[in-house]
Structure formats: structure tokens, C-alpha cells
Amino acid sequence: xxxxxxxxxxxxxxxxxxxxxxxxxxxxxxxxxxxxxxxxxxxxxxxxxxxxxxxxxxxxxxxxxxxxxxxxxxxxxxxxxxxxxxxxxxxxxxxxxxxxxxxxxxxxxxxxxxxxxxxxxxxxxxxxxxxxxxxxxxxxxxxxxxxxxxxxxxxxxxxxxxxxxxxxxxxxxxxxxxxxxxxxxxxxxxxxxxxxxxxxxxxxxxxxxxxxxxxxxxxxxxxxxxxxxxxxxxxxxxxxxxxxxxxxxxxxxxxxxxxxxxxxxxxxxxxxxxxxxxxxxxxxxxxxxxxxxxxxxxxxxxxxxxxxxxxxxxxxxxxxxxxxxxxxxxxxxxxxxxxxxxxxxxxxxxxxxxxxxxx
Amino acid sequence: xxxxxxxxxxxxxxxxxxxxxxxxxxxxxxxxxxxxxxxxxxxxxxxxxxxxxxxxxxxxxxxxxxxxxxxxxxxxxxxxxxxxxxxxxxxxxxxxxxxxxxxxxxxxxxxxxxxxxxxxxxxxxxxxxxxxxxxxxxxxxxxxxxxxxxxxxxxxxxxxxxxxxxxxxxxxxxxxxxxxxxxxxxxxxxxxxxxxxxxxxxxxxxxxxxxxxxxxxxxxxxxxxxxxxxxxxxxxxxxxxxxxxxxxxxxxxxxxxxxxxxxxxxxxxxxxxxxxxxxxxxxxxxxxxxxxxxxxxxxxxxxxxxxxxxxxxxxxxxxxxxxxxxxxxxxxxxxxxxxxxxxxxxxxxxxxxxxxxxxxxx
Ligand SMILES: Nc1ncnc2c1ncn2[C@@H]1O[C@H](COP(=O)(O)OP(=O)(O)OP(=O)(O)O)[C@@H](O)[C@H]1O
Ligand SMILES: [Mg+2]
Numbered sequence: 027x028x029x030x031x032x033x034x035x036x037x038x039x040x041x042x043x044x045x046x047x048x049x050x051x052x053x054x055x056x057x058x059x060x061x062x063x064x065x066x067x068x069x070x071x072x073x074x075x076x077x078x079x080x081x082x083x084x085x086x087x088x089x090x091x092x093x094x095x096x097x098x099x100x101x102x103x104x105x106x107x108x109x110x111x112x113x114x115x116x117x118x119x120x121x122x123x124x125x126x127x128x129x130x131x132x133x134x135x136x137x138x139x140x141x142x143x144x145x146x147x148x149x150x151x152x153x154x155x156x157x158x159x160x161x162x163x164x165x166x167x168x169x170x171x172x173x174x175x176x177x178x179x180x181x182x183x184x185x186x187x188x189x190x191x192x193x194x195x196x197x198x199x200x201x202x203x204x205x206x207x208x209x210x211x212x213x214x215x216x217x218x219x220x221x222x223x224x225x226x227x228x229x230x231x232x233x234x235x236x237x238x239x240x241x242x243x244x245x246x247x248x249x250x251x252x253x254x255x256x257x258x259x260x261x262x263x264x265x266x267x268x269x270x271x272x273x274x275x276x277x278x279x280x281x282x283x284x285x286x287x288x289x290x291x292x293x294x295x296x297x298x299x300x301x302x303x304x305x306x307x308x309x310x311x312x313x314x315x316x317x318x319x320x321x322x323x324x325x326x327x328x329x330x331x332x333x334x335x336x337x338x339x340x341x342x343x344x345x346x347x348x349x350x351x352x353x354x355x356x357x358x359x360x361x362x363x364x365x366x367x368x369x370x371x372x373x374x375x376x377x378x379x380x381x382x383x384x385x
Numbered sequence: 386x387x388x389x390x391x392x393x394x395x396x397x398x399x400x401x402x403x404x405x406x407x408x409x410x411x412x413x414x415x416x417x418x419x420x421x422x423x424x425x426x427x428x429x430x431x432x433x434x435x436x437x438x439x440x441x442x443x444x445x446x447x448x449x450x451x452x453x454x455x456x457x458x459x460x461x462x463x464x465x466x467x468x469x470x471x472x473x474x475x476x477x478x479x480x481x482x483x484x485x486x487x488x489x490x491x492x493x494x495x496x497x498x499x500x501x502x503x504x505x506x507x508x509x510x511x512x513x514x515x516x517x518x519x520x521x522x523x524x525x526x527x528x529x530x531x532x533x534x535x536x537x538x539x540x541x542x543x544x545x546x547x548x549x550x551x552x553x554x555x556x557x558x559x560x561x562x563x564x565x566x567x568x569x570x571x572x573x574x575x576x577x578x579x580x581x582x583x584x585x586x587x588x589x590x591x592x593x594x595x596x597x598x599x600x601x602x603x604x605x606x607x608x609x610x611x612x613x614x615x616x617x618x619x620x621x622x623x624x625x626x627x628x629x630x631x632x633x634x635x636x637x638x639x640x641x642x643x644x645x646x647x648x649x650x651x652x653x654x655x656x657x658x659x660x661x662x663x664x665x666x667x668x669x670x671x672x673x674x675x676x677x678x679x680x681x682x683x684x685x686x687x688x689x690x691x692x693x694x695x696x697x698x699x700x701x702x703x704x705x706x707x708x709x710x711x712x713x714x715x716x717x718x719x720x721x722x723x724x725x726x727x728x729x730x731x732x733x734x735x736x737x738x739x740x741x742x743x744x745x746x747x
Contacts, residue, residue: 277470280437283457284464285484285531295483299474 074361081354084165086113088350090158097165100158103128106145115139115156126159127151168355172342178356180331181338184250185317188334189363192254193312197305199259204267204301205293209279219268222261234325241326252326253319253334260315263308270304271297306371313367317360335360386413387448387538387571389434395442396429396595403429405595406443411539411573411588416565419575420582421592421618427575428543430592434573435541436460447538458487463532464541467548469524471516477503477527478512484535502530505564522553529564539571546581558584579619583607591615609743613734616664622695622707624664624732633657640733643702647679647726652733654741661741662734667695667709669730678723682706687716698722 046056080088082097090100102111105128112128117139119125127139130148137153172178207219237256246252274297282292298305320336327337339356342349389411396404404426411417419427432438434445436457444451452460463484471480478499485495503509506526516524525545532540545561546554562585565572576582582589583603591598591606591614598618599611610616616624629640629647637650640663647663655661675681682698685705696708696716708724716722728745735741 275468275470277466277468278472280457281464281466281470281472281531282483283437284435284462285535286458286487287483288458288487291487296472 077354077361078358081168081351081358082164082166083168083351083354084163085349085351087163087165088354094160096162098160098162101161103142105140105142108140108145112140112142114142114159116159117151117156119151119155127156129156165351168351169359172352172356173359176338176342176352177330177333178335178338178359181333181335182359184332185335185360186363188250188253188319188323189313189316191250192258192316193309195254195258196260196263196312197309200263200308201267201298201301201305202293203259203264204271205297207264208268208271208274209292209297219265222264226261230321234321238325247326248329248332250332253323257315257319257322260312263312266308267301267304270301274300310368310371314364317364388413388446389539389571389573390446391430391434391443392446393443394430394433394440394445396426396433396438397441402441403595404433407595407597409590409597409600411571414569414571416572416574416585416587417590418582418586418588419573419590419592420577420579421598423577425592426595427577427592431464431541431543431573431575435462435464437464461538462541463535463537463539464543465528465532465545467544469516469528469548471524471527471531473516476513476515477508477519477530480516480527481531481534484531488535498534498536499530502533505533505567506530521549522557525549525557529561533564533568537570539573542572542574544575544577546576547578554581561585580621583619589619591618593618609740610664610732611740613662613664613738616732616734616740620666622667622709624666625670625704625706626662626664627703628660628662631655631657631659631661645680645700645702649728649731649733650746652742652745654735655733660736662738664732664734665726666730667707669727670706670708671725671727672708672710672714673723673725675723677725679726680706680724682722682724684716684718684720684722687714687718689713696722698724 047053076095079095079097084097086100086102087094087097090098101114103114104111108130112130114126114128115137117125117127125141127149128142130138130140132138132153135153136150137156139149139151139156141147141149173182203222207215207222241247241252241256246255278296278300279292282296287296318336319334320340323334323337324340327333330341333341335356339353339360342353342356389409391407391409393406393408394404395402395406407430419430421427429438433440436452436455436459440453444453446452447460447462471477472483475483481499481502482495485498490498499512500509503512506529508523508526508530511519511523511527516527519527525548528545542561546557549557558581561574565585574581574585586603588600589603589606590600593614599606599615601609603619606615606619610619610624613626617626627640627642629642632639632641634648637648638652638655638657640647640649640661649663680700680703682700682703684696685699686697688695688697691713692711694710694712694714694716696710696714698706698708700706706724728747731742731745732740733742733745
């Protein structure tokens with residue numbers, strides 16, 4: 027019996043999810059594998075789920091302890107005579123009746139409560155006799171407010187422009203460099219490649235100031251070009267694409283030469299389409315780098331209108347304490363494009379590799 | 386119409402010289418086949434002509450013009466690769482149109498030429514398919530089609546049939562011959578299969594270790610090999626080649642190898658007490674009676690093909706002898722037979738391997 031035939035019988039999904047080694051018996055390796063996989067899923071995916079769920083919580087819901095998984099929040103009521111909204115509790119009174127009271131403050135094991143219907147009268151109850159009253163509420167305003175009031179759409183637009191333009195430029199010039207280093211056989215080719223790779227060893231922080239000076243001299247500070255251009259040529263990208271292009275059969279290039287193709291034509295119409303899988307990988311990397319880039323934009327972008335999302339998020343933390351509910355919501359927004367890009371491009375990574383068309 | 390000339394072409398990779406000064410003249414409309422064992426430099430020579438490799442010395446002349454510095458794309462030649470080298474991401478149509486697009490040909494003209502070539506090669510049904518959805522033979526046709534549409538000065542083929550199975554190879558071989566007859570262009574064809582060479586070529590160029598061993602018409606090479614290499618390479622099954630010591634006898638020479646002595650008349654250039662090689666093709670050995678036999682041998686293997694028979698025989702002091710006889714022979718393994726070599730078809734080579742006589746006086 028093979029795994030395929032076991033899983034195809036009956037319920038396919040369940041069959042797939044409980045696949046085992048051949049023979050259908052539970053072996054300790056099966057158990058181990060599942061434990062390992064479940065652990066992995068929890069570790070990788072847990073924080074993201076937590077983030078998304080939390081981003082829909084009200085500020086009160088976020089502060090709740092012990093924390094809740096779903097966006098549950100304690101109901102708060104406005105009581106006459108108090109500036110801030112007060113949290114609502116269900117209190118079991120000494121005579122056994124249950125009353126809805128708002129808490130003014132807590133002192134040790136006692137809590138001072140007030141009846142919202144009758145704001146003049148205060149009662150003191152032990153804290154273990156009251157239960158918070160919760161409701162399920164999806165706080166969409168976490169998303170809507172910052173997008174409407176805090177210029178976040180502008181940041182989003184800047185981020186998109188930076189990511190798209192920078193990725194296009196990166197792909198173009200990296201693949202051109204890779205083409206030169208992969209297709210032509212010349213003296214010192216490997217030395218140049220080594221040199222390109224070698225630049226990886228220089229930390230960003232070291233070139234930060236020199237690059238900043240160059241960017242200033244070119245008058246690009248506080249334009250998006252200041253973010254886009256300096257990082258456009260990446261040694262990783264050149265290396266990745268070159269190694270892939272080396273696997274393109276030499277015959278294809280020579281056939282194109284015999285077909286009167288110019289070097290540009292060979293690059294554009296033969297090598298580039300055949301390198302699509304590697305290009306997709308680099309595109310994913312580039313999008314993630316650019317979208318999440320923080321340090322460099324922070325240095326060269328000082329005016330609010332040119333902020334990218336990451337810088338905007340950062341500014342958020344300073345303005346009014348830390349507004350966690352907004353920070354969380356906007357973090358989710360910043361995650362979306364990366365997820366989308368990955369979902370779209372990962373298909374290329376696997377299909378392209380398998381489809382070399384030689385004999 | 387295109388003439389290609391090689392003058393003392395030398396090719397070295399670093400220190401290693403792989404082509405040692407080749408002179409060659411290829412006439413317009415000729416079908417020339419480069420043949421030779423693996424690693425003898427056939428592909429290298431073809432690629433030099435194509436412009437894909439630079440020469441280290443000498444010159445390549447196409448239509449009277451030295452093209453040493455002209456890049457491959459400007460030489461106006463078309464090449465069919467052993468791996469076909471079809472662009473995997475393009476349809477068959479696009480593959481064939483690619484070269485024409487690069488030449489900035491108008492759309493209608495491209496379309497006309499591609500359909501024309503597709504019809505000629507019978508690949509019309511596959512025009513919109515990707516190469517990976519084609520069989521080996523179909524890919525081969527596309528590769529040839531890609532060359533044809535360009536209407537090149539000359540066609541270069543590098544072992545185009547070596548990836549096909551035996552049956553298809555024979556069929557494609559015939560088609561190629563037909564194609565040459567129809568198109569009439571100059572063609573240079575590389576193969577290590579001497580049957581392909583014999584059947585296709587107007588001129589065969591036998592290469593050996595980076596040198597031209599002999600160039601000429603197929604039957605000239607067969608009948609008058611210039612050295613032992615060509616003698617052994619051309620013809621299937623191989624010519625029987627026997628090394629011998631030369632001894633004088635009154636009227637001629639005795640060629641002695643081990644216990645066997647072959648008596649031959651005077652051969653110019655042959656000297657007593659030297660070593661020599663004589664050769665005789667399988668079909669030039671006759672089975673005779675004991676009296677006038679040259680060699681008495683034991684049959685080790687007999688291949689009865691119905692229409693013809695091959696006998697592989699051993700005799701003391703000789704390498705295995707192949708004998709070809711027409712028709713069916715009642716000969717069995719272990720049987721002793723008497724063989725006579727046809728003197729008029731015997732070849733004698735000197736100690737250096739060069740021929741002294743192709744056919745001896747009887
Ligand atoms: N790039 C290279 N560097 C060094 N030597 C090379 C190179 N290319 C080919 N050679 C050598 O040149 C010789 C001729 O090679 P070539 O490819 O022309 O052989 P071939 O006759 O086509 O053989 P085959 O029938 O196996 O294709 C070989 O000995 C090979 O090792
Ligand atoms: Mg070869």
C-alpha cells in the first residue's frame with residue numbers, strides 16, 4: 027500500500043492530514059513527524075494569527091489579563107461625573123443578587139464600584155465577587171482611523187512606489203550584471219564575481235554615512251529616489267541570478283547568436299525568460315527587503331509626506347504614548363503585500379525549474 | 386552559392402592544440418561530412434567555421450572574404466545543434482521565426498517562410514506547441530526548420546541525428562539527403578557514424594587527432610584509403626588489417642605474421658626486413674579449397690543474415706578476420722575453412738601507416 031492509495035480512499039482531506047508511513051501503522055517516526063510539524067506551525071504561524079486577532083481588539087481588550095484569543099473586550103460605560111469610561115462588572119451582592127456596576131478604582135482586595143443608573147451612590151465590594159462583563163467586538167476602527175486621519179494612505183502609497191520601482195530597477199540591473207558574468211567568458215570573470223560577493227561582508231552601518239553624503243550631494247534627501255537608488259544593485263541578487271544563468275545550456279545562446287540575435291536580444295528574449303524562476307525568487311526577496319526596510323528610509327526621509335509605512339509606524343509610537351491597537355492594525359496592513367507577492371510568485375519558483383526544454 | 390575555405394586553421398585551448406593546421410576547400414552546393422572518432426576535433430572545426438570559436442592561427446574564408454573577425458551572427462550561416470537547442474519558452478512557430486525577426490523581416494514574409502518550411506518538414510500541426518511537447522524526431526525537424534527559414538549561405542549540422550533511435554535515424558537520413566537535393570545549399574555535416582557519412586556525403590573529410598586523415602568522395606575513400614586510419618575507419622564491418630614483417634623472395638615479398646605467410650608481388654616502396662600492414666575488406670576474402678588457400682582458419686562465429694553471411698575467423702598469428710559472403714553458407718562454429726585474399730583488392734601500408742598500394746597486380 028502506498029500513501030497515495032490510502033489517502034485517495036474515503037475522505038481525501040482527512041486522509042491527507044493523517045498520512046503515515048507505508049503500512050498504515052503508527053510508527054514512532056510518524057508521531058515524531060507530526061509533533062514536529064505541529065510545533066513548527068504553532069511557532070511560525072502562531073504569532074501571525076495572534077497579531078491579526080489582536081489587531082481587532084479594543085484598547086481595553088488588549089490590556090486584559092489573562093489575555094483572550096478572540097477580540098473580546100470588557101464593556102466600558104460612560105458614567106455621569108467621571109471623565110473616563112469605566113469598566114463594567116457583574117457583582118454578586120451579599121444578599122445573592124447580581125448587579126451591573128462600573129468600577130471606579132481598585133484598592134487592594136476591595137473595589138470601589140458605582141451603579142451607572144445611580145451615579146451618586148458608591149459601594150465597596152471584594153474583588154472576587156465581581157466578574158468583568160465582556161462582549162465580542164471587532165474593532166475595525168483600529169484600521170479605519172489611522173488610514174483616515176494619520177496620513178497612512180500616503181505612507182502606504184510611498185511604500186508601494188518604493189517597493190515596485192526599486193524591485194523593477196533591481197531586477198533589471200542585477201540581471202544585466204548577471205548576464206555579463208554568466209554568459210561571457212573573459213579573463214577575471216571569477217575575480218569580479220568574488221569582488222561582488224565580497225561586498226556582502228561590509229555591514230550596512232559602515233556605508234551608511236558615505237552613502238548619505240552621496241545622496242545629499244545629489245540633492246535626493248527627502249525624495250523617494252533616495253530610498254530606491256542606493257540599494258538597487260544587490261550582490262545577493264547578482265549572485266543568485268548568475269548562478270542560475272550558468273545553468274542555461276550554452277547551445278541556446280549559441281543558437282541565438284547563429285540566429286543573428288544581438289546581445290540585447292539574447293538577454294531580453296532568451297536569457298531573461300529562462301531565468302524567470304530565479305527572477306521570481308529575487309523579486310520576492312526584493313519586495314520583502316524594500317517593504318520592510320527601516321534604517322535607511324529613517325535616515326534619508328525626514329518629512330512626513332515622504333514617509334514609508336515602516337517609518338510611519340515608528341512615528342506612531344512617539345506621538346501619543348504607544349497606541350498598540352493602531353500599531354497592531356497597521357502592522358497587519360504592512361504584512362499583506364508581502365503575503366500576496368509570495369502567494370503569486372512562489373508558483374514560478376517551482377514550475378520554472380522543471381521546465382527546461384532541452385531534449 | 387557559397388564556397389568555404391580553410392587555410393592552415395589551428396585551434397588551441399590554452400597550451401593544448403586540438404586542430405593542427407587544417408587546409409580544406411568546400412565547394413558551392415556540396416554536402417561535406419566531417420567524420421572521425423570522438424574527440425578528433427569535428428565539432429571544434431565546425432564551430433570555427435560557424436564563428437562560435439576563434440581560430441588560433443590560419444584563416445577561414447567564406448566566398449573569398451576572410452571572416453576571422455566576423456562574429457557568428459554576421460556570417461550568414463545556420464547551424465543545427467546536437468541538442469537541437471530549441472528555445473524552450475517559445476512555440477515552434479516562434480522558434481523558427483526568431484532568426485527572421487532578428488533580421489527585421491516583415492511579418493508577412495516571416496509567416497510565409499515559416500509555413501513553407503513547416504510544410505516541407507511536415508511539422509505544420511505542431512506550430513503552436515512548445516518544444517517540450519514534441520518527440521525527438523519532431524524537435525529535430527524544428528531545429529532543421531529553424532535553419533531552413535533563414536535561407537543561409539550554408540548549413541552546419543553537428544551530429545543532428547545522434548539522439549534519435551536507429552529507425553528514425555535512417556528515415557531522417559533519407560530526408561536530409563532529399564532536403565539537400567531540393568534546397569541545393571552548401572552543407573557541412575558532422576558525425577562519427579561512417580554509414581551516415583557514406584550515404585550522405587558528396588565529400589567526406591576524415592579527421593583524426595586534429596588533422597585531416599583524408600578527404601575525398603566516399604567511394605574513393607573506401608577504395609583508396611590513404612592510410613591505415615582511413616582504411617580502418619571507413620567501411621562496416623571494418624577492413625581486416627594485419628601487421629606483418631616483410632621478407633624478400635625471388636619474385637616479390639612474403640608478408641609474415643606469426644605462422645602465416647602471404648605471398649605478394651613486388652610493391653613499390655616496400656622493403657625487405659621492414660614492417661608493414663596489409664588490409665583486405667571482408668567482401669574481398671573468398672572461401673576456397675585447401676590448395677590455393679592463403680590462410681587456414683577456424684570459424685569462431687557465423688552470422689547468418691539470410692541475404693548475406695558474416696564469418697569471424699581466427700588463425701594462428703593473425704587478428705580476428707571478418708569474412709563477408711553473399712547468400713547463405715552451411716558453415717558452423719569451430720569449422721575449419723580455407724581463405725583466399727583477392728590480391729587486386731588488397732591494400733598495403735608502410736611502417737608509417739601510409740599507403741603503398743591500393744590493389745596489387747595479380
Ligand atoms: N573548451 C575546451 N577546452 C579545452 N579542450 C577542449 C575544449 N573543447 C574541446 N576540447 C578538446 O578538443 C578536442 C576536440 O573536441 P571536439 O568537441 O571537437 O570533438 P568531437 O570530434 O566533436 O568529438 P565528439 O564526436 O565526441 O563530439 C577534444 O580532445 C576536446 O577535449
Ligand atoms: Mg562533437
